[in-house]
Structure formats: C-alpha cells, structure tokens
Amino acid sequence: MADSTSPVTPPVSRSNSSRNRSWWGWGTADKALPDAECTALGGLVPGSAATPLPVPDISALELPKVRVEPPSALAPLMSAAPRDRASHTYGKAYRDVVRALNGDLSAAPDQVAHPRTEQDVIDVLDWAADADVAVVPYGAGSSVVGGVEYRADRHRGVVSLDLSNLDRVLEIDPVSRAARIQAGTLGPDLEAQLRPHGLTLRHFPQSFEFSTLGGWLATRAGGHYATLYTHIDDLVESLRVVTPVGVNESLRLPGSGAGPSPDRMFLGSEGTLGVITEAWMRLQDRPRHKASATVLFGDVHAAMNALRAIAQSGLHPANCRLLDPGETALAGVARDGESVLVLGVESAHSPVGERLAQLVTLARDHGGSPAPAAPDAQDAAEDAAAGTWRSAFLRMPYLRDALARMSVITETFETACTWDRAPGLYESVRRGLGDVVREVTGTAGTINCRFTHVYPDGPAPYFTVIAPGRRGEEVAMWDEIKTAAMQILTDHGATVTHHHAVGRDHRPGYDRQRPEPFAHALRAVKQALDPAGILNPGVLFDTAAAG
Amino acid sequence: MADSTSPVTPPVSRSNSSRNRSWWGWGTADKALPDAECTALGGLVPGSAATPLPVPDISALELPKVRVEPPSALAPLMSAAPRDRASHTYGKAYRDVVRALNGDLSAAPDQVAHPRTEQDVIDVLDWAADADVAVVPYGAGSSVVGGVEYRADRHRGVVSLDLSNLDRVLEIDPVSRAARIQAGTLGPDLEAQLRPHGLTLRHFPQSFEFSTLGGWLATRAGGHYATLYTHIDDLVESLRVVTPVGVNESLRLPGSGAGPSPDRMFLGSEGTLGVITEAWMRLQDRPRHKASATVLFGDVHAAMNALRAIAQSGLHPANCRLLDPGETALAGVARDGESVLVLGVESAHSPVGERLAQLVTLARDHGGSPAPAAPDAQDAAEDAAAGTWRSAFLRMPYLRDALARMSVITETFETACTWDRAPGLYESVRRGLGDVVREVTGTAGTINCRFTHVYPDGPAPYFTVIAPGRRGEEVAMWDEIKTAAMQILTDHGATVTHHHAVGRDHRPGYDRQRPEPFAHALRAVKQALDPAGILNPGVLFDTAAAG
Structure with a gap:
C-alpha cells in the first residue's frame, strides 16, 4: 500500500478557459453578448440605457506609468504589457466591470508576474519585500469583492502575482483518495486531470471555469453542493504556503487535534499572509x-x-x-x-x-x-x-x-x-x-x-x-x-459573506463582525509572517506601513 | 420565529460526577477498585507487583509552600486547601496517577480559583497578569497530556482556574437547534439540561462524565462517533473567550467565509490564548x-x-x-x-x-x-x-x-x-x-x-x-x-494526537510536526493576546518571560 501513490505524469493541455479571456468582463471574450443582444436584454429592465456602453479598445486606454522594473533575474517572469496590466487591474464584480468599461485603469499593477515554479514565487516575494513593492496574489481574477485590486498608495509599486502556470495535479494517492494539486489550476483543468482516475474534487463554485484551487482556498470558496461539504475548507488535507518568512507546509492528515489548525489560519487569509502554492486535497469517487x-x-x-x-x-x-x-x-x-x-x-x-x-x-x-x-x-x-x-x-x-x-x-x-x-x-x-x-x-x-x-x-x-x-x-x-x-x-447578526470572501469591498461589514481580540491577533500574525507588509495590502485589515 | 429562543430557567442539580471526585485517580473515589481487586487484576499481567501501591492519605502529604495570596476581593473565590491543591496538580494520564500515588505533589498550584461568573474570570486574569501569577485553566482535569500541570518556574505563583461553577445551559434556540452553554458544564449535566427539549449535543468522549464543554473546545476533543462530526470543532456556532486583552465573542453563524475563522484559532489553543467561558453549540435531535x-x-x-x-x-x-x-x-x-x-x-x-x-x-x-x-x-x-x-x-x-x-x-x-x-x-x-x-x-x-x-x-x-x-x-x-x-x-507522517491534545507531554512530536511559519505566527498571537505570558505556560509552545 505504501507505494500506491502514483505520480501523474502526462502533461495536460490547458483548458479553453485560460485562453481568450476577456480583459474587462467575465470569462472568454467570445461569449460576451453582442451589442444587439445587450440592447434586447436591457429592454427587459425599464429605465435602462438605450444603447450599450462600448467596450473600449485596449490600445486606446491610458494606463498609469510603470513605476517599478524587476531585476534582470526576474524579468523573464514579468510583463508590463498593457493587456496584462489591464486584465489584472480588477476582479469581476459589477463595479469592476463598469469601471473597466469606462476605461478607468488607474489601479493597474505595474507588473504582472507569471511564476513557473514555487521558487519563482519565493524569488518574487524576496525582491518585493526588499523593494517595497506590493504583491497581489492572483488566481484567475474572479474576485467579486475587490480582492485583487490594489487600493493603497504607500508602496513603490505593485505586482500582480498570476499563478496560472502552476496548473498541474502533481500526485494522486488513490488509496487515501487525495491529490497534490498546484494552486493555479483552474477548475476544469483540475477535474480533467482527476477524471482518468475516477476521482473528483467535487467542488463547483459558479466561477468554476475561471477560478483556481488557490483562489478557492484563499477565499474559503463555496461549492455547488448545498449540504455537508459546502466550503473548500473541509476538503483540505494539507497546504503549502510561501510566506515572506519561509514555506509553511502542514502534514497530510485526515484529522488532527494537535493545537489550532495551521491550515485554518491560511484558509480565508486572502493572500495577506502568504501565497498558497499547492495543496493535498480530499477527493471523492465520481457519483454514479x-x-x-x-x-x-x-x-x-x-x-x-x-x-x-x-x-x-x-x-x-x-x-x-x-x-x-x-x-x-x-x-x-x-x-x-x-x-x-x-x-x-x-x-x-x-x-x-x-x-x-x-x-x-x-x-x-x-x-x-x-x-x-x-x-x-x-x-x-x-x-x-x-x-x-x-x-x-x-x-x-x-x-x-x-x-x-x-x-x-x-x-x-x-x-x-x-x-x-x-x-x-x-x-x-x-x-x-x-x-x-x-x-x-x-x-x-x-x-x-x-x-x-x-x-x-x-x-x-x-x-x-x-x-x-x-x-x-x-x-x-x-x-x-x-x-x-x-x-x-x-x-441581523448575519455574516458579511458566506463564500464571496471579504476582500476590500466587504471591509466595513467585516470590521464590525470580527471580534476585536481576534483582529488584534490577526494583525500580529500579519506582522510576523509579512513584516514588510507587501502581501495584498488592505484586504481583511489595515496594517502599518512597511517596516 | 424571532422570539422562539427560550431561555432555560430551571436550575439543574449538579450531576454525581462533580461530587466525591478522586484526588489522585480517575472519576469518583467510590468507583476505584478495592485492594483485593487490584491484586487480582495485577495477577493477569505477568511481572506485575505483588501488592498494590497504597493510596496516600492526603493529610499526610507534603505540599509545597503557598507562595501567593489573592487580594481580598478575590479571596472568596480562592482556596489553598490541601485537597483542592492536590486534586488540581495533575491531569489523569498514567504518569499523573503514578506520581500522585507516590505522593509527589511538587507541582501543586498555590491557589485554586472557582469563579462563579465570567467577570470573576476577568478579575482573576487581571490580577494574575499584574502579579505575575500563571493561570492554568481547568475544566474537570481529565487531560492525559499534562495539559493542566504547571511545569515552568518563572512565575511568582500558580493559580488553577477551575470553571466548574459555570455549569449551565443558558439559552436554547430550538428553531436553529443550538444552545448557549457555559464552559464548565460537565457532559452529563449538559445532556441533562438539553434532554427535556428533545435535543442533544451528541458529543461523547470517553471522558464524558468528567470533562467539560470548555475542555472539549480548548483541546479539540473527539467524540464517540466514528464519522462525520468526530471532533467538537464542527459543532461550534460561536465562542466566547476571555483573553487578557479583552473578551472575544464571535457571531453565531451556521457557516461563513469572512476571513480566517476566529473560532478555529481558539479551538485547540489549550488555554494558552484565553479562557473559553461559553459557546453556542449546534445540537441534534435525539436519535430514534x-x-x-x-x-x-x-x-x-x-x-x-x-x-x-x-x-x-x-x-x-x-x-x-x-x-x-x-x-x-x-x-x-x-x-x-x-x-x-x-x-x-x-x-x-x-x-x-x-x-x-x-x-x-x-x-x-x-x-x-x-x-x-x-x-x-x-x-x-x-x-x-x-x-x-x-x-x-x-x-x-x-x-x-x-x-x-x-x-x-x-x-x-x-x-x-x-x-x-x-x-x-x-x-x-x-x-x-x-x-x-x-x-x-x-x-x-x-x-x-x-x-x-x-x-x-x-x-x-x-x-x-x-x-x-x-x-x-x-x-x-x-x-x-x-x-x-x-x-x-x-x-510515518502521522499526527502526534488525533484528539488527546498536545499539552506538555506531546510537545516533542508537536514541535516537529508544526510548520515553522505557523509556530512563529502562533507565538505572535500569544504575545498579542497574553502579553504577560500568564496563560498555561509551556503548553503548545514556549514563550518568553512575562514582559
């Protein structure tokens, strides 16, 4: 039994989901409704505009000046191309889409990094901490709560850290029904790599096609199913997280009572405490x-x-x-x-x-x-x-x-x-x-x-x-x-979010509902793991300036 | 529906479990085996002793000198009676029982506090922080991992904080099937107060008779049932925790995705971050x-x-x-x-x-x-x-x-x-x-x-x-x-404990399995919530001297 863990070797081609992405709206550009359909749809809502807002031509948009350049060792990972910067400016909330349609890209990151390995992630964080550059972890950008939009102004620059190259199922343990999966793997790619083994993660958020495992974990995503295993939290066996002070890897365990759960501290941390690079996830047999x-x-x-x-x-x-x-x-x-x-x-x-x-x-x-x-x-x-x-x-x-x-x-x-x-x-x-x-x-x-x-x-x-x-x-x-x-x-004593996360947009409600000693503790954790204060600033809590 | 939450008014008499407790061994003194049965039982193990170790007479035991006296306002809550001190020296591990039988009570606390209200808990912590007195939260003392035994030597004195007077189900919400329960409530007392409502917590650890809700929560206890809801963690709707920097109360929620779970930080904290005083717990209908x-x-x-x-x-x-x-x-x-x-x-x-x-x-x-x-x-x-x-x-x-x-x-x-x-x-x-x-x-x-x-x-x-x-x-x-x-x-990559907790005895294994960045974060939380370092020192981690 001990040798039953079989590495998954065949490379799997990236799903369509990762190609032809819309820079301003949901999903892929080819599925956006044509103008005539927009007008027809608008006709169903009394008081709507008579004609659709045009989709701006990206080449005509004014992007803010690039303030930081990466060191030469990191240059191959980085892009400051307008399309990359524009598509990484916002998540996909209604307010994000409207601002993009209006050509407002003042919050665009200076650089978009595409690490190919965990070491690349470490290198980017090391550089960013030294250079006082904010790092916004980015899975597939489906946040609807301002989770990937930098709004502070105290850093020298901003890098969007796009994990989409970390898109592989690395290992499958069919005995324990678990897999080691890279954080940048999109929903369809993840399921495609599990399907030949008769297994499924069975986590289907509405954003499934355009969101990643790492994003689900960082935001405590909710899946399609109504009862029992609703949040991704319960499907986690162990996490691997790159923090600015070192890599945090928890033991693969079906259950444990050894102190507060290390994984539960990172689940829901929304990129403020570290960058999740991979996880061992609990799988299920495919329903028949x-x-x-x-x-x-x-x-x-x-x-x-x-x-x-x-x-x-x-x-x-x-x-x-x-x-x-x-x-x-x-x-x-x-x-x-x-x-x-x-x-x-x-x-x-x-x-x-x-x-x-x-x-x-x-x-x-x-x-x-x-x-x-x-x-x-x-x-x-x-x-x-x-x-x-x-x-x-x-x-x-x-x-x-x-x-x-x-x-x-x-x-x-x-x-x-x-x-x-x-x-x-x-x-x-x-x-x-x-x-x-x-x-x-x-x-x-x-x-x-x-x-x-x-x-x-x-x-x-x-x-x-x-x-x-x-x-x-x-x-x-x-x-x-x-x-x-x-x-x-x-x-009404209801939570500000069940599964959309806090990000920046939910801060007012979150700040009210979060117990104050816990907020104090969380800030202490932030200071301990991210002493330079570069990770996703403004999400979940305010922190002091880099120090 | 909004007014369906019915306060539970009738006082419930304390169960037998809390009376006639053995000071040296498990449970109640009347259930300890008489000498002849001990001898007969020993006979089944080749190589055992010929006669039982005598149970020492408590009045003959030498207890360490009491080093601290409470201020007059707290004096009514405190006892330095030898029986109280002896019975609060250890948990109930094998090594605890043997040491007690050998009359080794060198680790006895100076005082045993019996708070009657949450305010009493706050007052004891305030005094202890000022007076550099360690506080060891104590539910019913069934720890088998050295969880209630002070082993450090850097405090002026030690108080065992016995929560057994906080033993009431305060409120029942039959619509949501949940109850607000005080942390010092023993298993049988808790179930007795829920039974008239047709409800049950359905959490039955082996220690059920002699352990409390607060102890279960602080140690991530495991219940009798084999699947689904094994640990107490999943039955928690919200917690109320007295920390040295304030009371932490989370919202009553069936599920949430708003940041890292505040409750999960305290679940398994084993008295190092605060004293759990009450919790809203999810209940179930009694099985038919x-x-x-x-x-x-x-x-x-x-x-x-x-x-x-x-x-x-x-x-x-x-x-x-x-x-x-x-x-x-x-x-x-x-x-x-x-x-x-x-x-x-x-x-x-x-x-x-x-x-x-x-x-x-x-x-x-x-x-x-x-x-x-x-x-x-x-x-x-x-x-x-x-x-x-x-x-x-x-x-x-x-x-x-x-x-x-x-x-x-x-x-x-x-x-x-x-x-x-x-x-x-x-x-x-x-x-x-x-x-x-x-x-x-x-x-x-x-x-x-x-x-x-x-x-x-x-x-x-x-x-x-x-x-x-x-x-x-x-x-x-x-x-x-x-x-x-x-x-x-x-x-073998197995956890040092599934449900017995870490305490002091499991530290070597726990220190190996806990990811280092998480350990660093946990120490930061400790420093933030318990700056004087008085709460259960030595459990889970070492911390710097009071400062």
Missing part, C-alpha cells in the same frame, strides 16, 4: 447514482420551513436550492408568486431514490407540491434539463456584463445566519433594501433571493439586485445600495 | 432509529481495507470501530487472532436498517463474516449489550488506575494518518514499539490497537500498551516508551 425533484410552494415562509426541516434531517441532499418568488419568476420555472425548491441526491455507491423520496415527503409535509418530473437523473431528459440549468448558471455572469453595458445595476450579495433570524433577515432585505433601491434609482427594481446552501442551524441566502442605473453614476449608486445591504446584515 | 452489527475478520489488514471502503462509502456510520486481534482478545469478544468490526447506524428521522445492510455488505465484500446478532438495537437485548459495552468503556480508566497501583504500565496513545500510511504505521508500532517495550520492561508486554474514528482519507488508530513496570521507575519507563512511540508517529 443521481436523482432530483422539484417542489413548489405557494408561501415562501412555508418553503423556508421545509428547507429547515430538510437541513436538519440528516439526509444530506447534494442540491437543496430554494428560489423565492422573484427568483422563480426570473428563471421562468413556475407560476407567479410561487417558490421553487430544487432537490438533488447523489452517491457514488448506493441508489438514492429512497433518500429523494424521504426529502420530497418532508417538503410535502411543509406544504409543498411536488412538480411532475422524471425523478431519476440517469434519465436522458433529466440529464438534459440539468445540463440546461448548468449552462444557464454558468451563463449568468455574461448576462450580468451585458446588463452592465446597458447601465443596469445588477449585482448579488450573499450571507448566512441562523434559522431563527432568517425570516426576519429575508423580509428586511426585501423591504428595507427595497426602499434604498427606490431612493437610489427612482424605481422599485428587483430584489430576489435564492438559498444556495443550508446547514442544520441556518441557511445561506443569496440576493440579486437589478435596477436601472444612471450612466456614469452606476458604481456610486451600487455602492450606496451595497452599504445599506451590509448594514442590514450586521443588524 | 438505531441498528448495529458485528463483523469478524481473520486478517487485520483485510479488516482495515473494509474499514477504508466503509469510510469512503458516504454511508456515515455512527459507529465504525475496528478492534485488532489483541484488542479483541482483551475484550474477549471473538476467537484468537480475529479482528472485530463494530458497526452502528443512527438517525433521528429515518429507519436505518437499509444503511446497516449496505455497510455489512461492504464489510463482507472485504472478507468479513457477520456475527450472528440481533441487528436492531431497539431490541432490549441489544440495548443491554450496548449498555454493557458502554459501562466497560467508562470503567476502563478505573481498571487503568488499579493496574497503576500494581506497578503495571498501562497507557494509550492515539493518532491519525492517511490510508496509504496506515498499514505501515500499524506494523511499525506493533514491531518497533514492541522492541522498545521488551527493552524497557524485559517482557513482550501487550500492544493493541483499535481504530476509533475513520475518515475518507484515513483512520485514527488508538494504541494501548500494557507491560509490567518496576516499582518506583514506572514513570521513567513509560516516558521512554512514549518517546519512541512519538518518534514512530513522526516517521
């Missing part, structure tokens, strides 16, 4: 049995009660997604005023029909009406439906970009709270934030909610806001709405 | 469906393969305990050379017979033979059997104490590693540690193993060592064996 069902509810609060009963049942559905009436209408999947609960069960080993039946019974006990549908996803029609939904899900950010071009404010925010607070929070967002949207935009706009993850003690509600913006004022308008949203979350 | 089965294996490695298949099946058995041939023989539950796999399934909501059948099939597929037995624990006979096992399990520490009195070395150590390393580790302990035991004791002794917890990527093996010691040299002999055991764990 799947079944799903849809249940309709006339009353959203009854649906929430059903959701809670299911979350507390120990039945662990893979999917347990509740769409409120607005979200249901937007998806066009049921009648006016109805809420839809989508249930899915999966297993690599045992038939799941019985478990699905129990789940549906629980939903019915709480007033739900099962929709007539093939309950077995092995069935081709059901597979096709799931595929359609998956496509729509992955297409959403492109629609968001199209609406952004029509000056429609369209953004999401998400949270988690205990069940006792969930109904009040839901109503407060609908009403309280509704008032704010009306005040800011002059229209009722749309505020929808879906519940993406559920725990025995509470759900993770995910809100979508859509409302017409005034051209040129979209970012300021959204910021006003977002500030109010964060205050509502604080008022 | 139970079933169990026993499967026999002729080959222990085949049994380990079955264990792995089950751990990776997603069937989540509540119990999945493998006894190797030696452990099986000790328990007297099967024939010579056989291994026994005990499987149990539980649910509060759904029948579990089908799931048990699937588990048994998996075990049979790997060469196991199901033992003929009533598969349904609702059955009275089966309940009785489970009760017998539970009694034996809870009785084990008393037998250990009896053997200690017969100068028999009898101690356990536990670990976790990935599956690819588990067979090699098992054989190394059997052979390599076997050689050490022979060298140290002159006899083969007994080294058994049971697997107490299993994860998809690895098991948690739990080893028992029994061998005759030479009277007066037992501690040194065990220390030699333990040092070798820790080295074997290190050599």
